[in-house]
Amino acid sequence: NAGVxxxxxxxxxxxxxxxxxxxxxxxxxxxxxxxxxxxxMGLRLIHYSVGAGITDQGEVPNGYNVSRSTTEDFPLRLxxxxxxxxxxYFCASTPTAQAKNIQYFGAGTRLSVL
Amino acid sequence: xxxxxxxxxALSVPExxxxxxxxxxxxxxxxxxxxxxxxxxxxxxxxxxxxSSQREQTSGRLNASLDKSSGRSTLYIAASQPGDSATYLCxxxxxxxxxxxxxxxxxxxxxxP
Numbered sequence: 001n002a003g004v005x006x007x008x009x010x011x012x013x014x015x016x017x018x019x020x021x022x023x024x025x026x027x028x029x030x031x032x033x034x035x036x037x038x039x040x041m042g043l044r045l046i047h048y049s050v051g052a053g054i055t056d057q058g059e060v061p062n063g064y065n066v067s068r069s070t071t072e073d074f075p076l077r078l079x080x081x082x083x084x085x086x087x088x089y090f091c092a093s094t095p096t097a098q099a100k101n102i103q104y105f106g107a108g109t110r111l112s113v114l
Numbered sequence: 115x116x117x118x119x120x121x122x123x124a125l126s127v128p129e130x131x132x133x134x135x136x137x138x139x140x141x142x143x144x145x146x147x148x149x150x151x152x153x154x155x156x157x158x159x160x161x162x163x164x165x166s167s168q169r170e171q172t173s174g175r176l177n178a179s180l181d182k183s184s185g186r187s188t189l190y191i192a193a194s195q196p197g198d199s200a201t202y203l204c205x206x207x208x209x210x211x212x213x214x215x216x217x218x219x220x221x222x223x224x225x226x227p
Contacts, residue, residue: 004157031213033213035217040219041219042118042203042216042217042218042219042220043158043203043205043215043217044217045214048213090157090158092158094213102148102160102163103148103158103160103213104160105150105157105158106157107156107157108155108156108157
């Protein structure tokens with residue numbers, strides 16, 4: 001049972017480069033989300049999706065795009081990376097959007113923007 | 115805006131001790147609250163989820179309590195073990211229909227053999 005899989009685990013970018021962080025889950029979960037974790041701060045919600053074709057912004061969406069074409073995948077795109085986007089990114093999923101369910105997290109992607 | 119504070123920021127205890135981690139939140143209108151564990155370089159693992167109508171939730175050596183009206187939750191760990199060493203995160207959920215988790219900065223626990 002793979003759970004929530006994030007790729008890559010590590011990435012170094014130069015300012016202005018673009019890239020996509022991949023997230024896939026094999027649990028048929030409806031709800032998926034992206035967080036970033038910075039030193040000295042709690043996790044902050046970037047974007048979330050309540051189902052295929054539906055996405056919405058979280059607390060810190062600027063500089064990031066998402067799409068949800070399938071139930072399984074929820075990629076996060078950085079169109080023009082900035083040093084302020086250096087962070088650890090976590091993808092999470094839960095069976096439905098109902099808040100009674102626990103969230104399952106991936107292992108994270110560690111991104112450095114130079 | 116919901117704000118979450120976890121005290122202490124770090125805690126070191128000898129193996130076998132019982133310990134309490136504290137979490138306070140500013141907006142008491144929450145749907146539930148989760149406690150997570152994060153190991154270094156790893157993702158988060160949900161430990162306990164307490165619904166707003168519950169006062170306590172237990173799993174093995176872990177017991178979480180919730181006092182919604184006062185904006186407080188505690189995580190009690192009994193008979194601590196070195197394997198309990200990790201960062202513990204508290205996250206109240208302010209959304210009834212969808213997730214609106216707000217995370218604290220966590221308590222880093224070290225259990226010394």
